Amino acid sequence: MFSLNGTNFPNNSLSGVSRCLTQSRKRVSFPMVVVSVNPNGRSADRNVSVLMENTLKEMKENSPVIDEDSESTVTGGVGDVYGEDTATEDQTITPWNFSVASGYSLLRNPHYNKGLAFSEKERDSHYLRGLLPPVVFSHELQVKKLMNNLRQYDVPLQRYMAMMDLQERNERLFYKLLMENVEELLPVVYTPTVGEACQKYGSIFRRPQGLFISLKEKGKILEVLKNWPEKKIQVIVVTDGERILGLGDLGCQGMGIPVGKLSLYTALGGIRPSSCLPVTIDVGTNNEKLLKDEFYIGLRQRRTRGQEYAELLDEFMSAVKQTYGEKVLIQFEDFANHNAFDLLAKYGTSHLVFNDDIQGTASVVLAGIMAALNLVGGNLAQHRFLFLGAGEAGTGIAELIALEMSKQTGAPLEESRKKTWMVDSKGLIVRSRMESLKHFKRPWAHDHEPVKELVNAVKLIKPTVLIGSSGTGKTFTKEVVQAMATFNKKPIIFALSNPTSQSECTAEEAYTWSEGRAIFASGSPFTPVEYKGKVFVSGQGNNAYIFPGLGLGLIISGAIRVHDDMLLAASEALAAEVSQENLEKGLIYPPFANIRKISAHIAAKVAAKAYELGLATRLPQPENLVAYAESCMYSPSYRSYR
């Protein structure tokens, strides 16, 4: 026996259901599928589920209302195909999947579980009586209780594990908690704690999250993608674990990064969780400690490189396109630079891809610099930039600064690049080193005598902006910061490296050594600093400000490629969100508490650029892109179940 819209059907009456479903979907503009099955008929569940699947397939084919491509529905979350989020809180929907979600299985389904928040009526109609204690909690009370619990943990990793458990148990509660306490919980699910979690991933491993694609799956990636339960994927974050934050090669344990980034796509950018797919490509690791660790979860071999690596990546990229279509966004994350630039160049012309470390970071730092110029004066071309670290983040930022500078001044890119200098592990990048330089460093090799130490480079170049992207902590020494403060009234200093242990300097060091004059931002957050009676609040220069909004903008416009002008548009949108009040406190980024609004503005600017460049496919262009972006964002409110 199963029921539909309140009508009970015996298991052999699916043709009636088919008719009814088709009719009901034709009646409503945002179709809702309504299926619930009495768990007492469990022996028939599998047959029912197969039949239902066929029925749904048939219904999709026949129904004129179902438009797979028009999923951006008002308040429905991008990809709200079945109208679950479209329903207002007082409307009812039925928790369904192709098998039955009621009773015990409903409590074990993180997508639909509400824990103690199931109403009395839901407990009756979904066979939950006795499976829950008598009390009914509101969503708000659940959030309060969990925050109380989380705050009891002194060890950040315990908080991380509690958050991951919650995500696996009750998805909507996880997102409500994260969204309402974003400033407190971002450091838990993201940097710095996610770094430690990746280092210990094998030991703390409970349930797999995301999709693991290893060399063992070579030749079978298409099948592996089919094993993932969700079919309507819009964003993939993929890593091969070789450069996890500034912690180096963590192999398969890098999975914490795509999982964390995608939870931010949902919490900060409003992408539906079911549309997000975290992927780790496992080609081995050169991390000796992990290879010897009995709890390591990845392939116990050294990294495969060259043709075999390229073939695996190629198979993955093709399989993704074949499975999820042309418009699935693929974000490359934490690849080592010897692969990152090549992968971006190779797939940038055939797929909707971007590299967060190269491009997302560039966009967030440019935004911070634009905001900082309101405090120090001058335009971009009147400033000099010195980087410690000439890899993905460093050269990506430098190139976007040069692009923006050239747009502003009309000067050739070559000229604009001369305003930027870089120091790598061998010292200042100068023309005499050209032959031995990797291709991405060459544009920054200017005429200068060799300089070995950063502090000497600072004294000779006299930058107005110092940017750390070295992945090496404690490299902005007292002497370096003091030198910056001798020739700058307000030295602009970014210590971008993550996690906190790798930060080039701390906020306290930056403010103290510059006698309170530095304009400072860091990749991982620092608590406010008191110096000579004044409280300094530093900004978080982290690509988390950009990628959720950028991704949302790409999705709502149906963009088919990422273009540098979209990154510039995102920077402008972010910089515009920095208020006078923020600036007066020395903040060059807006508070994360406003991130949903910020993401909607970034998305609107990115989408507008996609339309302007002819890269958007979702037509016609909505009139008010900010309102449209907001209307497309996922909300974690509970839905009422019939």
Ligand SMILES: NC(=O)C1=CN([C@@H]2O[C@H](COP(=O)(O)OP(=O)(O)OC[C@H]3O[C@@H](n4cnc5c(N)ncnc54)[C@H](OP(=O)(O)O)[C@@H]3O)[C@@H](O)[C@H]2O)C=CC1
């Ligand atoms: N805040 C944010 O949003 C982001 C922060 N990051 C952080 O930036 C850091 C670097 O990332 P990424 O650019 O991708 O890494 P890469 O490996 O691509 O680049 C690192 C660069 O730093 C140089 N370097 C390393 N140690 C030193 C040192 N002691 N002195 C001088 N130069 C040094 C390397 O030199 P060489 O080339 O000679 O080896 C290389 O040029 C990481 O910690 C990462 O977490 C990254 C992306 C975003």
Ligand SMILES: CC(=O)C(=O)O
């Ligand atoms: C923030 C980020 O992407 C990184 O540190 O790699």
Ligand SMILES: [Mg+2]
């Ligand atoms: Mg990264």
